[in-house]
Amino acid sequence: MASLVMLSPAPMIELPGGEVVLDVKFVEGMKLHCQLWPGTVRCVMRRGATHIDNPMRYSVAQLGFELLALDPDAPVPETLLDEAALLYVAADDMQYLDLPGAMKGRVGKLVYTVEDALLGRIRxxxxxxxxxxxxxxxxxxxLRHEGALRRALRAADGVHFDGYPAESAYRRISARALRYHDNRMRVPMTARPGEQSDRATRLHLGEPLQLAWFGHVEPMSGAADLLQVAFLLRQRGVDFRLEMFGTGPLTPRIHDGIAALGLSDVMTLQEPGPFDPVLVPHLRKRADLFIAPRRLSSPQSFYIEALGCGLPIVGYANRTWKRMHAESRAGWVCRPARPGALAARIARLDRDRVQIIEASRRAVDFARANSFEHVFSRRMTDLRDIAGLD
Structure with missing residues (x-):
């Protein structure tokens, strides 16, 4: 039976009695791999993790896929390579760049995934x-590992790029490549026609503009810039509310800034709650625009997730949003690191709300075309084709 072997960088914590702690989303994704792969699915994970974002205990025997736990520096067992019809490997941590040589003389195929380019990793x-x-x-x-990475990608049977930056950097060196946008938005989670209609009515009636942001509240997110955005919008006389959802090291700073600038009546920061049942429905029903002050190009999943809620994006012109905006026309691009540019654009949109309504329709269309199901199906179809399986 054809074996899919995945070498995953996802965190894992072993427990006594044949149990492990894994990220819930990781396990859900692995179950889909099992459904769409015509054979055995095996996953190699490394010991040593101490933190998992969305942890849950599982019995290894009931996971639905074979889990092999290895020490951080242990080699991948030769028998696993011998029996693999396809190896699906994350390349960004540079741990498995020797696999093209290891797979020579074996029947199995090798496909890497890449999330970021050299400049993005350094940043x-x-x-x-x-x-x-x-x-x-x-x-x-x-810099020292970039040459080995490029040689490995060139020698592989295929490469899957998670987003635009990695594709732009490495597409030409791979004979077979697929670009996708990893995200959590399933089709049933996207904005409903009734919710879109309610948003349009609210905007036409001139109710306060509802702005939203969600993510990890840390320096790379650009979340601190939203304090300046809110302050400048108030100075411009824009009637708005800004809801931020997230936790992280900058949380105290954001709360202090809201209080110090006298923004508590228009700006809040709160924990997001579960993504599927709480955050997404709230954004679909209550928000009008998503603000994306991120300077770096990854992670890029939140762009699709915001668009799927029917929220056009006003964001900094990083490499991801520039390309996605050009394809989706579901928002507006502003100069990076310029909170004033974000505020100026939002103020103009407040005076011409039809633009928001039209961009909201395009947002949902783009998110549906890049939904979790669609993305996952494309990836698995490509893997089966590379392995020569029906």
């Missing part, structure tokens, strides 16, 4: 620390 590494020494070290580490 993320530098943004994660204030230490100059660590920034230099991270930059050198990425």
């Amino acid at each position: 993320h590494a530098c943004a994660a620390t204030q230490s100059i020494r660590r920034r230099i070290g991270a930059t050198w580490w990425n």
